[in-house]
Amino acid sequence: MKQLLSPGGGTQPTKFTLCLMFAAVLLLPFATDALLGRGWVRIMDFAMLYIMLALGLNIVVGYAGLLDLGYIAFFAVGAYCYALTGSPHLALAFPLLFPDGLHLSFWLVVPLAALLAGGFGVLLGAPTLRLRGDYLAIVTLGFGEIIRIFMNNLNAPINLTNGPQGISRIDPISMAGVSLNATQEIFGIVLPSVHLYFYLFLGFAALVVFVSQRLEKSRIGRAWMAIREDEIAASSMGINTRNLKLLAFAMGAMFGGVSGTLFAGFQGFVSPESFSLMESIMVLCMVVLGGMGNIYGVILGGLLLALLPEVLRHSVVPLQQALFGKTLIDPESLRMLLFGTALIVVMLYRPAGIWPSRVRRRELETDEAAEIV
Amino acid sequence: MTVPLLELSGVGKQFGGLSALSEVSLHIKRGEIYGLIGPNGAGKTTLFNVITGLYQLNAGEFNFNGRSYQTPKPHFLAQAGIARTFQNIRLFANLTALENVMIGRHVRTKAGVFGALLRNKSTRNEERASTERARELLRYVGIVKAHQTLAKNLSYGEQRRLEIARALATDPLLLALDEPAAGMNATETESLKVLLQDIRSTGITVMLIEHDVKLIMGLCDRVAVLDYGRKIAEGVPDEVRQNPAVIAAYLGVDDAA
Amino acid sequence: MEIFLQQIINGLVQGSVYALVALGYTMVYGILGLINFAHGEVVMVGAMLALSALTALIGWDVSPLLALPLSLILAMAGCMALGYGIERVAYRPLRHAPRLAPLITAIGVSIVLQNLAMMIWGREYHAFPQLINNQPHHIGGAIINDIQIIIVIMAVMIMTGLMLVVHRTRLGRAMRAVAENQHAAQLMGVDINRVISITFMLGSALAAIAGLMVSANYGLAHYYMGFMLGLKAFTAAVLGGIGNLRGAMLGGLLLGLIESLGAGYIGDLTGGFLGSQYQDVFAFFVLIAVLVFRPSGLLGERLAERA
Structure with a gap:
């Protein structure tokens, strides 16, 4: 029972199982490609991006307990950062300065975007962090909307964002001179573009997991959790709550910013509609539904919520065909209807998330132990 | 004097x-x-x-x-x-007794984000020292057996003692x-x-x-x-x-x- | 000057609607400490129900003077049932769950309602039937029409009525008691579940009225209209101090005024750099500014020094 309750937490996975898992993940794009088609590999790529975002938000919401409803804004900052500096677009805004646009290397933009997004995080956090939880939520929500509205409208008088049309022709990401936008052959293995991006995103996601894990089990992580549990007690213990909350905001924002650059490079195109409030809410749902504060839970949440709408997309039409012989209900709204219902049902049956943090798990265990005694 | x-x-x-x-x-x-x-x-x-x-x-x-x-x-x-306890006990309810006391060490330790990420020698030493000191304090107030128990699951008297241990951890x-x-x-x-x-x-x-x-x-x-x-x-x-x-x-x- | 007056009028009308919706948010928050994210969708459902009923009744040659109140009552009843159901299904089982769990179910309800509405009423805009000869009146160069006058008057009446209910009746006293301290209220014999259900139903009834008002004012209703409206109304509630009824009204009116004045003058203020498409930005900027300088909202109690 104990092992069932605490996969990965109570019992450390052995080196062998780790290797096995690693190999399975490496083969995933090939298996997906063979079984479901290339479109699904692309969906997996997006799932990786969502996982990164969810882990970033988990630092803010899960560790430090700050409810952020505008998290997607940092993703947007990162995405536009690369869209502007890695495309011909700046030629439109400043034709004299950049006649061909600015084509910075992706690898140069990543740290810049991280810093910029982190800076935005601090900028937003500094005046608002003394607010109570729900006020913070609405302010972050407002901030997210402000960023989106500016992206939508900053095409005049200087065309900075190209408005609702968005920025296209963003340079693809390349590694060691190899473009990820084309099929490559490495050691005789043919790797289509979506596979290459999958491995790139996997690498970044692994980095984010590593950082999250290290932070969680550190002096900083404990201080965040102290703030989450009781801010007044935390400050009485000598924790500078303001600075640590800012740090959480900045760290979360940096993850968001980096994911944004990856998104821009992968899509080759960004527009404001990718950064709506619904996206922020989606990422928050991943964190809470999966299990706030637990890295594995958050990964699971990200994976589920990124895949579920796609699974529904591909199954509602055939399902209706099978049941009624024709498509009765608009598949798009049926899909979202089922999605919304799933959110409600999961929360009702698992209010702490599907895979709760070790704390909740330990609670279950102690309850059990108490019953035995 | x-x-x-x-x-x-x-x-x-x-x-x-x-x-x-x-x-x-x-x-x-x-x-x-x-x-x-x-x-x-x-x-x-x-x-x-x-x-x-x-x-x-x-x-x-x-x-x-x-x-x-x-x-x-x-x-x-x-x-x-100056360290304090609270009239209506304010522990970090969902953290263990040990973690509660280790948070008390926050103010006497230094490791920052880079320390946490790199987990270099001084960070590891600091972490070990914090854990040891926290254990010592739990033993001192008499609840070392419960070090892995969540604060909210401790008995009332144990919670009072844990608050004192946490306060003492700030030296x-x-x-x-x-x-x-x-x-x-x-x-x-x-x-x-x-x-x-x-x-x-x-x-x-x-x-x-x-x-x-x-x-x-x-x-x-x-x-x-x-x-x-x-x-x-x-x-x-x-x-x-x-x-x-x-x-x-x-x-x-x-x-x- | 005419522009100024016109924007004031527009702002007051829009603000009245915000205020009614904001009251729904603030009542629920006051009692449960919960952001009822689905409230904006209740407004939408109210508008759609009222509009459908109205169209049907007019189609049966019922006099508009009878059709309007009838469809309003129907919409209110429908929304009250909906509000009651939402609370029972999505919030009540989670009353002692982690704080964010009900937020997720609220989002779930919101998505469900939106898509149900899309299935029932389709994606297209529904036109509000021409009922009365919507007479424009000229005041000092600005124009206000009959519907706008009715909206403002009704909003004032409803808000006065609500204040009377909350401050003068047994039910209101029970609501305030539950908001102050649920546990103590229960010990004093207040049926908490009943009070919470009634609060949701009251808020939803207001939402239905607001829904009808918005669609009458703009002449349109749409399955997606609840989202932004709900967001703005919630902003208004926070602006005024969430949990505070007067705050919600003040916040709603202020937000309406700020938006319309902002939209009207932003072009002049920035030398044409920013246009009226920044209307929404204004609302949020003001919100952030207010919260930074007065963290508990305009009329909210100061909690800063209460440990």
Whole structure:
């Protein structure tokens, strides 16, 4: 029972199982490609991006307990950062300065975007962090909307964002001179573009997991959790709550910013509609539904919520065909209807998330132990 | 040596138009156990919150350990050496007892984000030292067996002890306890008394608010009495006990009568 | 000057609607400490129900003077049932769950309602039937029409009525008691579940009225209209101090005024750099500014120094 309750937490996975898992993940794009088609590999790529975002938000919401409803804004900052500096677009805004646009290397933009997004995080956090939880939520929500509205409208008088049309022709990401936008052959293995991006995103996601894990089990992580549990007690213990909350905001924002650059490079195109409030809410749902504060839970949440709408997309039409012989209900709204219902049902049956943090798990265990005694 | 550890002079605190404290002056000497009593609503908790930085004082002076503080923040005072417990226990409910005490070490440790990420030698050493010290303190207050239990699942008495351990983890000069014996039975109160005397013997100054007058009189070196936001008496327990103003305040007799 | 007056009028009308919706948010928050994210969708459902009923009744040659109140009552009844159901299904089972759990179910409800509405009423805009000869009146160069006058008057009446209910009746006293301290209220014999259900139903009834007002004012209703409206109304509630009824009204009116004045003058203020498409930005900027300088909202109690 104990092992069932605490996969990965109570019992450390052995080196062998780790290797096995690693190999399975490496083969995933090939298996997906063979079984479901290339479109699904692309969906997996997006799932990786969502996982990164969810882990970033988990630092803010899960560790430090700050409810952020505008998290997607940092993703947007990162995405536009690369869209502007890695495309011909700046030629439109400043034709004299950049006649061909600015084509910075992706690898140069990543740290810049991280810093910029982190800076935005601090900028937003500094005046608002003394607010109570729900006020913070609405302010972050407002901030997210402000960023989106500016992206939508900053095409005049200087065309900075190209408005609702968005920025296209963003340079693809390349590694060691190899473009990820084309099929490559490495050691005789043919790797289509979506596979290459999958491995790139996997690498970044692994980095984010590593950082999250290290932070969680550190002096900083404990201080965040102290703030989450009781801010007044935390400050009485000598924790500078303001600075640590800012740090959480900045760290979360940096993850968001980096994911944004990856998104821009992968899509080759960004527009404001990718950064709506619904996206922020989606990422928050991943964190809470999966299990706030637990890295594995958050990964699971990200994976589920990124895949579920796609699974529904591909199954509602055939399902209706099978049941009624024709498509009765608009598949798009049926899909979202089922999605919304799933959110409600999961929360009702698992209010702490599907895979709760070790704390909740330990609670279950102690309850059990108490019953035995 | 004659300089007191904590010195308040003319301290006042208003909430809106209401004056909760006025002209309160007192000093706490190094190494003593100092008690603060008074009827309900006398301003004890307000004074306590001023001393621990939760409230900012509106008037007067606040000196601690040879330094003057104007509007000190709680984390600043914790750094300076004032640690506290709470009347209505405020532990980090969903963290383990050990983690609770380790958070108390926060203010005496340094590792930042880079330390956490790189987990270099000094970070590892610091982490190990924190864990050890936290364990030691749990043993000291007598709940080391429960180190992996979530704070919220501890018994009431254990939670009180955990709060003291967490406060001690900050290496305080002054340990401030807000009604530590509230809700305890006679045996628990007695063992609390022993614990506090032991803490004092390690050189830590103790200040406490308490309703249990018997505990205060049996434990404290000096006692101050507050009534209506003013200090009406101060001195050794026996002296205070016989002070007519104190008797009047406690029995609700008008001063003029 | 005419522009100024016109924007004031527009702002007051829009603000009245915000205020009614904000009241729904603030009542629920006051009692449960919960952001009822689905409230905006209740407004939408109210508008759609009222509009459908109205169209049907007009189609049966019922006099508009009778059709309007009838469809309003129907929409209110429908929304009250909906509000009651939402609370029972999505919030009540989670009353002691982690704080964010009900937020997720609220989002779930919101998505479900939106898509149900899309299935029932389709993706297209529904036109509000021409009922009365919507007479424009000229005041000092600005124009206000009959519908706008009715909206403002109704909003004032409803808000007065609500204040009377909350401050003068047994029910209101029970609501305030639950908001102050649930546990104590229960000990005093207040049926908490009943009070909470009634609160949701009251808020939803207001939402239905607001829904009808918005669609009458703009002449349109749409399955997606609840989202932004709900967001703005919630902003208004926070602006005024969430949990505070007067705050919600004040916040709603202010937000309406700020938006319309902002939209009207932003071009002049920035020398044409920013246009009226920044209307929404204004609302959020003001919100952030207010919260930074007065963290508990305009009329909210100050909690800063209460440990």
